[in-house]
Amino acid sequence: MLAKRHSVSPTPGCTARFCPYRKPVRDLLPSHRPGLVLAPMQDVTDLPFFRLMARHGGPDVFVTEYFRVTADSKPEPTILRSIAENDTGRPVIAQLIGQDAAALVRTTRALEDRHPVAGIDLNLGCPAPIVCRKEAGGGLLRHPERVDALLGALRAAVRGRFTVKCRVGFDSQDEFPRLLEIFQRHPLDGLTIHARTVREGYRTAVHPECVAAAVATLPCPVIANGNVVDTATGLAFLRQSGAAGLMIGRGAIRHPWIFDRLRAVWENRPVPAPCGRDLLAYIQALYELTAAFQRSFDPAKHVQKMKRYLGFIAAGTDRDFDHQIRRVNTPNEFDSVCRHFLDHDMPLPETPPADSNVFCGFTALTQPVTT
Ligand SMILES: Cc1cc2nc3c(=O)[nH]c(=O)nc-3n(C[C@H](O)[C@H](O)[C@H](O)COP(=O)(O)O)c2cc1C
Numbered sequence: 491m492l493a494k495r496h497s498v499s500p501t502p503g504c505t506a507r508f509c510p511y512r513k514p515v516r517d518l519l520p521s522h523r524p525g526l527v528l529a530p531m532q533d534v535t536d537l538p539f540f541r542l543m544a545r546h547g548g549p550d551v552f553v554t555e556y557f558r559v560t561a562d563s564k565p566e567p568t569i570l571r572s573i574a575e576n577d578t579g580r581p582v583i584a585q586l587i588g589q590d591a592a593a594l595v596r597t598t599r600a601l602e603d604r605h606p607v608a609g610i611d612l613n614l615g616c617p618a619p620i621v622c623r624k625e626a627g628g629g630l631l632r633h634p635e636r637v638d639a640l641l642g643a644l645r646a647a648v649r650g651r652f653t654v655k656c657r658v659g660f661d662s663q664d665e666f667p668r669l670l671e672i673f674q675r676h677p678l679d680g681l682t683i684h685a686r687t688v689r690e691g692y693r694t695a696v697h698p699e700c701v702a703a704a705v706a707t708l709p710c711p712v713i714a715n716g717n718v719v720d721t722a723t724g725l726a727f728l729r730q731s732g733a734a735g736l737m738i739g740r741g742a743i744r745h746p747w748i749f750d751r752l753r754a755v756w757e758n759r760p761v762p763a764p765c766g767r768d769l770l771a772y773i774q775a776l777y778e779l780t781a782a783f784q785r786s787f788d789p790a791k792h793v794q795k796m797k798r799y800l801g802f803i804a805a806g807t808d809r810d811f812d813h814q815i816r817r818v819n820t821p822n823e824f825d826s827v828c829r830h831f832l833d834h835d836m837p838l839p840e841t842p843p844a845d846s847n848v849f850c851g852f853t854a855l856t857q858p859v860t861t
Contacts, residue, residue: 515651515680515711516734518551518581518608523756524728525735526749527551527682527713528742530585530611530655534799537572538779543742544578546772547750547762550735552582553655556613556627559588559597573605581608583653587616589626589636591643598647609651609679612644617657617688628688631660634668641676653680655715655737658700659687666700670707682713682737695854701731713737717852719744720841721751721761726855740849743802745840746772763837770832773803777824789821796824805842805849807831 519525528535528543530553540552554569569584576582584607588594594612601607614637616627623629630637645652654673659665665687673681683704685696696716704712711734718724719741727736741748747762754761776799781792797815804812811831818824842849 515551515609515653518651519711519735520550523753524733525550525711525713526752527553527735527737528749529553529715529737529739530555530613531739531743532556533795534743535572536568536780536783537575538783539776540572540576540578540580540582542772542775542779543746543749544580545775546746547753548578548580548746549738549742549749550580551608552576552578552580553611553737554582554584556585556587556616557597557601559586559590559593561590561593563588563593563597565597565600570605573601573607576606583607583609583611583651585611585613585655587613587621587627589624589630589640591640594640595643595647598644602649607650609653610644610648611653611655611682612640614654614656615684615688617691622688628657628660631657631665631669631688634665634672637669638672638675641672641678645676645678651679653682654678655682655684657684657686657688658697661687661689663687663697663700666703670704673704673708678708678710680711680713681708682715684715684737685731686716693850695851696727698727698730698855701727701733705732705734711735715739717849717855718748719849719852720748721755722841723852723855724748724752725755730855740802743799744805744842744849745838751840765837766832766834769803769807769838770828773800773828773832774825777821790819793819793821793824802848805846806839 526549528549532555535555554572557565557569573582584601586594586597598610613627614630621627681704683701685701686694701714713735714727714731714733715737718727718736718738724736738748747764751761777796781787800815804815808831814827818827844853
């Protein structure tokens with residue numbers, strides 16, 4: 491089943507209970523085009539990364555990497571910095587992960603009372619085995635009754651915007667209708683769907699029909715996530731789901747211009763076409779900004795951190811670049827390999843290779859839909 495195509499007029503208002511503090515996520519999104527959100531990514535989407543994305547056009551909304559919430563946890567200071575020192579001019583939603591309702595409520599109060607958060611988001615999608623074993627993140631999807639209880643507790647506690655980021659099920663997307671029934675019971679201010687099951691990890695195509703079902707069922711804005719790697723996949727996901735916006739993660743690490751390119755398409759202006767040297771400048775800025783953010787700088791460790799970003803960035807560039815960057819150990823080696831392959835003015839490929847083992851299954855979004 492395919493829902494209506496994306497409409498540029500706002501979707502109908504949230505039917506949430508009256509609450510003097512409540513503000514819909516719709517307020518954070520532009521009314522004339524689909525919204526753009528940077529996906530939360532642990533060890534990636536910190537304050538320097540927010541700043542760098544904003545420099546390249548960036549999303550409309552940021553979401554922090556998750557605060558791990560347990561009975562005796564305190565909000566992680568580094569993640570708090572991405573809220574307290576956010577100078578991008580864009581709002582930041584704080585994401586929580588956990589399964590202890592009292593602890594989640596306590597953390598919500600601490601964040602909303604003391605920090606300028608634009609909302610609280612609950613992670614119902616993390617597939618990491620260590621998280622799922624503790625019945626948190628994606629692991630909670632195996633226990634719909636617990637999801638129901640947690641959403642009840644959090645909806646009552648969150649004074650501002652309360653959003654959820656989920657997958658479409660744990661083992662199968664057939665679990666999604668039951669999840670939607672639960673989401674309907676707790677007036678959410680927004681729902682982001684990484685449209686794969688937990689079992690599917692990052693390996694498969696996404697299920698846009700699940701996002702379409704959520705759009706047709708819920709009164710709040712629904713944001714589509716997963717496998718948006720370029721403008722074509724972004725536009726196709728919106729067309730197939732009717733979502734109010736896109737959340738983009740790995741595609742933004744690889745190509746920080748992705749948000750601005752989408753905006754340019756919607757605003758009917760020339761689409762930015764960066765070249766090798768622009769990518770080099772982005773990598774150099776990422777190196778400098780993330781290095782300056784660390785309390786104690788260790789060059790060798792920093793090169794390893796950069797190599798994790800490069801795992802996404804190198805996809806679609808010269809294969810030898812990917813090969814050589816995996817082997818560098820020192821800042822000098824890192825710099826000279828980047829310069830060797832990227833110090834040129836040829837346009838960058840916008841799309842990763844179809845056989846990429848980092849970006850899997852994205853071509854399904856742009857293949858003709860069979861009914
Ligand atoms: C390195 C990495 C870290 C992630 N950390 C989080 C996280 O803290 N919270 C969360 O909800 N999702 C997390 N995700 C999932 C992303 O937010 C997103 O749902 C997923 O990458 C699919 O979107 P994409 O295809 O645009 O990357 C992470 C993904 C990656 C690759």
